[in-house]
Amino acid sequence: MKLSEIYQLCVERGMEADGRSPQELQRVMDVARREFDKLDADDKPFYDTERLTNPYSDTRIACGDPDLEVRGLITGVDMETAEVLLADRLREKGEPIDLILAHHPEGPGFARLDEVMGMQADLWHLQGVGLGAADALIAPRAAEVRRHFLPYNHYRSIMAAEILGFACMSCHTPADNSVNRFVQRHLDERDPATLDDVVKALRGIDEYADAARKGYGPELVQGDGEHRPGRIVVDMTGGTEGPLKALDRLSAAGVDTLVGMHFSEEHRTHAGELSMNLIIAGHISSDALGMNLILDEIEKRGVKIYCTSGIVRVRRS
Numbered sequence: 001m002k003l004s005e006i007y008q009l010c011v012e013r014g015m016e017a018d019g020r021s022p023q024e025l026q027r028v029m030d031v032a033r034r035e036f037d038k039l040d041a042d043d044k045p046f047y048d049t050e051r052l053t054n055p056y057s058d059t060r061i062a063c064g065d066p067d068l069e070v071r072g073l074i075t076g077v078d079m080e081t082a083e084v085l086l087a088d089r090l091r092e093k094g095e096p097i098d099l100i101l102a103h104h105p106e107g108p109g110f111a112r113l114d115e116v117m118g119m120q121a122d123l124w125h126l127q128g129v130g131l132g133a134a135d136a137l138i139a140p141r142a143a144e145v146r147r148h149f150l151p152y153n154h155y156r157s158i159m160a161a162e163i164l165g166f167a168c169m170s171c172h173t174p175a176d177n178s179v180n181r182f183v184q185r186h187l188d189e190r191d192p193a194t195l196d197d198v199v200k201a202l203r204g205i206d207e208y209a210d211a212a213r214k215g216y217g218p219e220l221v222q223g224d225g226e227h228r229p230g231r232i233v234v235d236m237t238g239g240t241e242g243p244l245k246a247l248d249r250l251s252a253a254g255v256d257t258l259v260g261m262h263f264s265e266e267h268r269t270h271a272g273e274l275s276m277n278l279i280i281a282g283h284i285s286s287d288a289l290g291m292n293l294i295l296d297e298i299e300k301r302g303v304k305i306y307c308t309s310g311i312v313r314v315r316r317s
Contacts (some may be wrong), residue, residue: 002066002067002070003169004061004066004072006099007293010175011051011059013172013177013293014175015174016299017177018055019123019126019237022052024122024175025055028055029053029055033094041306048108048137053185054117055116056172056173057112057116058239059105059173060109061167061168061173062107062108062169063107063158063162063168064166064168067087070167071096071098071303072095072099073100073304074087074099074100074101074234074306075101075305075306076102076307077102077288077291078102078103078309079102079103079106079309080106080157083100083157084100084161085158085164086308087164087166090306095304098167099167099169100157100166100169101169101173102168102172103311104170105172106154106156106157107158108169110152111149113145113172114146114149115239116238117138117240118135119173120138120236120239121138124250127253127255129246130249137243137245137249138243139244141242142239145239169290171294172239173237173239174288175181175290176237176238177290178289180235180236181289183286184233184234186204187232187307190204194227194228194229195224195225197228198232199218199220199225203218207288207289208281210312216282216285217281217285220278221278222272222278223265223277223278230256231251231255231257231278231279232259233255234260235258236259241264242266247267247271248274249274257277257279258277258279259279259281260278261282263279279296288314292311292316295313297317299315
C-alpha cells in the first residue's frame with residue numbers, strides 16, 4: 001500500500017465508526033472550508049488544509065512521501081524516539097519497515113489534538129444533553145488542552161524518524177471511534193445484569209483479557225459491583241478527557257454508567273456525588289483494540305505489521 005492509501009483508509013474507517021452522522025461530518029469539513037476561504041493570502045499558507053477532507057486533526061502524515069510503497073510498518077500506542085531506534089535496529093536486521101505508525105499523535109496531529117474535541121459535544125447530544133450546553137462545556141476544555149500542549153516538543157520523534165529515513169503518521173481518533181463502537185456493541189449485546197458483570201463482559205474481549213492477566217485490566221472505580229448498571233454509555237473518543245461538568249449533564253440525561261479508557265480522580269469523586277458509576281476499561285488496552293481493528297484492514301492489503309509500545313496484535317479478519 002502507498003502511504004497515502006494507509007492514511008486515507010484510517011480516515012475512512014474513522015468516519016465509518018463515528019457516532020456522528022455523515023451529514024455532521026460533512027458540516028465539520030464545510031466549516032473548515034469556509035474558514036480557509038475567508039483567510040487573507042498571507043494567512044492561507046498556515047492553515048491545515050487537510051481539515052477540508054479529514055475531520056480528524058490528530059490523524060496526519062507527519063513525514064514521508066505520500067507515494068511511498070509501504071512494505072511493512074511498526075506501530076504502537078506511543079512511538080517516541082526509542083521506538084524509532086527500535087525500528088531502525090529491526091531494519092538493520094533485514095525487516096522491511098518503511099512506516100512508523102503511532103496511535104497517540106506526534107507532530108502535526110499532536111499540535112492540533114484540541115481540534116477534535118468538539119465532537120464530544122455531538123456525542124453527549126446523542127445521549128440527551130442539550131447541544132448548546134454541550135458546546136458551552138467543551139469549548140473551554142478544548143482551549144485548556146490547547147494551552148497545556150503548546151509548550152511540548154511536538155516534533156521530537158518525527159525529526160528522529162526523518163533522519164533515519166522513515167515515514168511517520170498517527171492514527172488517533174479513527175482508532176478511538178473504532179473501539180468506542182466495538183465496545184458499545186459488545187456490551188449492548190450482552191446486557192450485563194450488574195456492574196461486576198460489565199467488568200466480566202469486558203474481559204471477554206481479547207485485549208482486555210490480556211491486560212487483566214497483566215494486572216491492568218478492566219476495573220470498577222466508582223459504584224457497587226452488585227448494583228445494576230442501568231444505562232451504559234461507552235466514552236472512549238473525542239481527543240482526550242472531557243470537562244468535569246459534563247458528568248452532571250450526562251447524569252441528568254439518564255446515563256447511569258460510563259465505561260471509559262481512563263478517568264481522573266476528580267471525575268471519580270464527582271461521579272460518586274452524582275451516584276454515577278465509572279468503569280475503567282483500560283487505556284493502553286483500549287488503544288490496542290482500536291488500532292487492531294484498523295490494522296486488520298491494512299494487513300489484508302499485504303503490509304507486514306510489527307507491534308510494540310502496548311499494542312498486542314489480535315486479528316479479527
